Amino acid sequence: MALSTDVVEKALSLLSSAGYEVTTPPILQPATVFLDLVGEDIRRRLFLTTGADGTDLCLRPDFTIPVCRQHLETGAADRTASYFYHGPVFRQRTEGLGEIPQIGAESLGRPDTASADADMLALAVDTLKQFDVSDVDIRIGDETLFAAVLAGLNLPTVWQRRLRDLFGDSDKLAAAINRMAGKDAGSDEGRDVRLGFLAALEGADPKAAHAVVEDLLSIAGISAVGGRTPSEIADRFLEQAALASGSGADPKAAETLKRYLDIAGPADEVVGKLEGFASDTGIELDGPLAGFKARLRALEAKGLPGSRMKFAAEFGRRLDYYTGFVFEVHAPSGSEGEQLVGGGRYDKLLQLLGAESEVPAIGFSIWLDRVSRVCGARA
Template identity: 65%
Template sequence: MTAAQTTGLDPNKIEAVLAAFRDAGHEFVNPPILQPADVFLDLTGEDIRRRLYLTQGSNGTDLCLRPDFTIPVCRHHVAADKPSLPAAYCYNGPVFRQRPDGLGEIPQLGAESLGRKDTAEADADLLALSVSALQTFGATGTSIRIGDETLLAAVLSGLDLPAVWKRRLRDLFGETDKLTAAIDRMAGSASANDDSRDVRLGFLSALEGADPTAAHAVVEDLLSIAGISAVGGRTPSEIADRFLEQAALASGGRGHAQAAVTLRAYLALKADGDNAVASLRSFGTDHSLDLEEPIAAFECRLSALAAKGIEPSRLSFAADFGRRLDYYSGFVFEIHSASDQIAGPLVGGGRYDRLLTLLGAGENVPAIGFSMWLDRIAASIGADS
C-alpha cells in the first residue's frame, strides 16, 4: 500500500514533493525495513526503544522494523563504497512504532543532508525545504518551533556541577518532565518518601565509592542470580554501567541549588525569533555565563533562514524544546498545524553531527535532516478545509 493510499494525500503531490527534493540534490533511497535492533537500542532514546517491533533472524541476530529513516539512511551512506561528502538523500515509506491505539505503521517522507560545513546555510536549506513541501501539500496556518541543544550544553559547561550530572541533564533534554524532576533532585527538593525508592537509593549508596570493577561484578552477579539476561535490549554489563552512573548521581544529588535556579531560569526562556537573541544574551549576562559562541551561531542561522524567506518573526524559540531522539545534537525544529485537532508535529527534524561517527564513519560528519508525518499532514489539510 502506498503512502497516498494510507493517508489519502494526492499521489501527484507526493511525487511533486519528491521531485523538489531531487531537484535540490537529494538522491532517493529506500533502506531495508528490517534493521539491526542494537543500533536503535543504543542511539534512539527511551521513547523509541520501548516502541520497537522486535524480531530475530534465523542466526539469532536481533532485528527490528525500522522505527525511523535517519539511521537507516546514514547506515546506507556509511556502507557505500568510498562514500563522498557532501551527500544528500530523500525517502518515502513506512516506519514502524508501537502505538497505544491505531496501527503502528506510519507513512513518512523526508530528506537528509550529510557533510556540509556551511552549517547555518544547511540548517536553513532543510527547514525551508520542509516548509516548501508543506505548501505543496496544501498545509496552511502552520507554526515553526525551534530549539538548540548546544545552548543548553554551553549553560551546563558554565555551571559548577559534577560531570555525571551534566551528562545526565543533557541526555534528558527534550523530556521536560524527566528533566524537571532531575533538576529538582539535583537541588535536593525531590520527594524521597517512597519505600522502594529508599531501598534503591540505599543500594546505589552502597555501590558509590566501591571499586568500579568489583561493583560492576556485584550488579552482574545479582542479575545472573535473578535469571535476567537482558532488560529492554540492554545486556547485564550495560545495566551494571547504568547502576554505577545512578550511584554517582545519587551521591551528588544535593548541594546544587544555585545551579538548579540557573537551569530553571534558562529552560523558562521563550521568545519569537526577533527577540530570542536579546533574551539569550540578557540571560547570559544575568547569570555570568559566556554563551557568545552558541548565540552567534544561533544568530547566523536566523540570518540564513531570513535569506530563504523564513523571517525570524515566524519562529518560536523555547529553551526547553528538544526532540526525543538521542542522536540529535544541536539545532532542532518542528512544524505544527494551527488546528488543535492535530496532535504532534507535521514535520520534525534537526542536526545530528555525531551520528555518522557512531555508525562507523571515519571522520566527523555534520548532518541535518527532517521527516514529514504524512498521516498528520493529511489530517491537518482536512481540518483546515
C-alpha cells in the first residue's frame, strides 16, 4: 500500500509548523565521510561510485550527515537551527530495492538538551499520528550511561574502545564480554582466519609492528582503507591482536558489565535499578543519572510518561556518531513490532565534520516504506 501524497504532505506540514526548515541535501556525497562515521553495518551497504576527477562518492545512506554538512557550509556551526527533509536514502539490501523513502528532522545547537530530547521524540510520535499510526511501542536507551559504566570499570583503553564500538549489537557485544571474562567466545568477525597474524603482532615492538603492516600495505599497493592511513590501520591491528589474545581480561569487570546490560523495564521504574547498581558497584553515575531523570521529566511534560516507554541498558543505535539519548518507535504489537522511527543524540558529529567544538544535536528518521506496510496490513 503506497502512502498518499496528501498524507505525506500533512506530515511535512506538521514539521514546518513546528518551526523546522526544509532542506534537500545532494544525493551524491563524499564516500570518505560515511566510511569513517556511519559504522560497520551501513558501511557494508553503501552504493559506491567514482567521480570524473577520481573522487570516491556514494549515494547518501542517511540524511543526518548530509544535513550537518550543509549546516556547516552555510553559517556558524554552533548556531541554533532546525531542519526537516523528505526523500530517499540508499542502502544495499538482500531483498527489495535499495532506495528507501524517509521523512525526518534534525535539531542543532540547542543547549537545553533534556527539553530538546523530549521535543524530538514527541515530534516523531506526532508525525506518525499524521499517518494514523498512534498505538506505538517506544524504546529508549542512553549511551552516556554505558560510557560512564565503562569508564568506572577502569578497563584498558583497547577494551573500552572495542566495547563502545559494539554497543548496540547485542550478540557481538556479549561475545566480546565473554572473551574479556576469559571465556572462549568462538569465532568473532573472522578471528580464526586472522589469529596467526594477530598472534605474531601481539607483544611485538609497536614500531616494528607498524613497519610490518605498512610494508604489507605498500606491497599490496594500498595507501589508505576507508579513509584510514597505514599508521592508523597498524594501530587497529595491534588492538585486534590484544583482543584476540585476551590481553587485559577482567572476569569481575565482565560480570559487572553484564549486570548493567541486564537492566531493563518501564523507564520510570529503572531509575531505582540504575541507582542500586551504582551504589552496589561504586561506579560514579550521578551526572548521567541526573540527565536521565531530567529527560524523563521533560518527556512527561510532553505527554510521554515513563510508564509508556521501555528502557533497555543494552540498547544503542548502530551508527558511530550517536553519543547519548537514543530511541526507536515500533509499530503496534499486532503489526509484528516493526521499527518505524530511529533517532537520538549525536553531539560529537559536527566536530567530527569540521566544527571547532562539539555542538548539541538530535534528530530522527521515519522509514516510510515500513509505515506503508503497517497501514496496508491494517487496511
